[in-house]
Amino acid sequence: MSQVLSRQDANDTPIARPWLLLVVYLVVTGALYRFVTHMPFGPVTPISASAFDRAIPLLPGTVPLYLSYLFVMPVLVWLGRGRAWLLPTFFAGALAAGLCLVSHLLHPTAVAWPAADGGWIAWLQRIDTPLAASPSGHVALPVAIAIVLLALRRRTAVLFAAWSALLMVTVLTTGQHRAMDVAWGGAVGIAAGAATLALLRANADLRTMAAALLEWACIVVAIRVAVALGTWYLYALAVLVVATRQHALFILYHDAAHYHVTRRRGVNDFLINLAIGVPGLVPVEFYRPLHLAHHRHLGTAQDPERQFLYHDQPWRFRPLDAWPLARQFLGDLFVLNMVRNMAAFRRAGGQNTRLGRPFQLAAAGWVAIVVLLVWACSARTILLVAALWFAPLLTLSVLLQKIRSMAEHSGGPHATPGWADWTYSWRTGWIGRVFVWPYHINLHLQHHRNPAVPWHALPDTVAGDEHQLDAPELAGLLWSGIPPKR
Known part of the structure; x- marks a missing residue:
């Protein structure tokens, strides 16, 4: 068995498969970039040329230098492979690029190109579009990387600082951006770099933070597309995407209950409450005592899962007949079982959870987000966004979490043929x-x-x-109509 990685040294460990991570990054950001540059969702704000912009000449020879942006992340991975500093710098660059892409999705912008008769400039305009102008991702990405490398005192910081300056110039000399785009791109890059360094100082696990940000990016894209296009099948797809990503965020939340986001407990609870505890309506301060009690009393009458989670429900940690299983799932899907859970918890004298400053700060952050949405969106849009968040949160997401919980624990040792533990381990595909x-x-x-x-x-x-169950065996674990695998 290889050495186990602890949360203390998570950020000091090199990325295991950096080239695979790069491919995933390029595919995801490339797809989203093509999306925002070909399908603007909402009115496009034109970026006018200032007197400064009009004074800058178009220089066709700088087009190849402008396109060198495509090599920033590959060069970073090549230089940083096998080194611990690759994780924070890649995180900062991906965060900067992601912030720019989400900004383009929510607030489309475009530059008015000057006429190009031919040559490099005309060719660049044919393969690119004037959309996704501000903030400039060409600037944000290398600036974020340079800031983190400078703070970590790595010699490669000089390369990326120079690359940032080069791209700041060439986005203007090719006419692809305006000075204001460069300024906003620089601000995003500085913010992404500063946020990364703040997380490093707090010893926050960057892998977990990256996962949470990716889940939120999926949620934002799904809701934005559904609201913009307004068709029933996109609403249905958005509900499915949001529910699965809420479920994924709650798995990260489960990790945070063990203080795996960071050793600094206040910061740990603030970050996970901001990520899902507050919008998911379950502060981690409420969940943690129950979950730790579940670890201490696994499988006994004092186990909170046996006391509350399945109270007055068909599931008894054994396969069910078709109708009881259907009643179990329908009760989870339509909130009935959640009401039963909370009623049982209250009748048992459930503790009054004290919500301290981490929760209060996270709640204040979400109040600010809601105020911004109310200011920027119509009442109809606000209602749609709320429905696309809370409808899956209270229905399909609950069902997914319950199925996953049912897959985690058995009725006891040997309840499943060939399995001698209370808790299952599964072999699963994508x-x-x-x-x-x-x-x-x-x-x-x-x-x-x-x-x-x-x-x-x-x-x-x-x-x-070590023995693991295969994912298809889950059906037999839940439904007694499928003979157990011997």
Whole structure:
């Protein structure tokens, strides 16, 4: 078994497969960039040329230098492969690029190109579009990387600082951006770099923070597209996407209950409450005592899952007949079982949770976000956004979480043929990871054995010959109509 990674040294460990990470980054950002440059969702704000912009000549020879932006992240990975500093710099660059792309999605902008008779400039205009102008991602990305490298005192900071300056010039000399785009791009890059350094100072696990930001990017894109196009099938698709990504965020939230986001407990709770605790209506301060009690009393009458989670419901940690299983799922889907959970908790004298400053700061952040939405959007849009968040949160997301919970624990040792533990470990493919077991929660047996290990290090705790259930066996675990696998 390889060495287990702890949360203390998570940011000091090199990225295991940097080239695969680069490919994923290029595919995701490339797809979203093409999306925002060909399908603006809303009125496009033109970026006018200032007197300064009009004084800058078009220089066709700078087009190849402008296109060198495409090599910023590949060069970063090539130089940083096998080095610990690649993780924070890649995080900063991806954060800057992501912020720019989400900005273009929510607030489309475009420059008015000067006429080009031919040559490099005309060719560039044919392959690109005037959209996605402000903020300039060409500037934000290398600036964020340079700031982090400078703070970490790496010699490669000189290269990326010079590259940032070069791109600041060439976005203007090719006519692709205006000075204001450069300024906003620089501001985004500085903000992304500063945020990354703040997370490093707080010893926050950047892998977890990147995962949470990616989930939120998926949610924002799904809701934005559905609201902009307004068709029933896109609403349905958005509900599915949002529910699965809420479920994934709650898996990261589960990790934060063990203080895996950062050792600084106040910061840990603020970050996860901001990410999902507040908008998900379950502060981590409320969940943590119950979850830690679940670890202490697993499988006993004092286990909160047996006391509250399945109170007055068909599930008894054994496969169900068709009708009881249907009643279980329908009760989860239509909030009935959630009401039963809370009623049982209150009748048992559930503690009055004290919500301290981490929760209050996270709640204040969400109040600011809601105020901004109310200021910027119509009442209809606000209602649609609220529906596309809360409808899946209270229905499909609850069902997914319950199915995942049912997949985690058995009725006891040997309740499942060939399985001698209370807790299951699953072997799953990408479909299972998307819907039921994101972020290695399928390795729940390993998590209970090693609760001090963060989600991304759990695969290292699996012994090579250790037995795992196959994902298709989940159906037989839930429904008694399928014979158990011997």
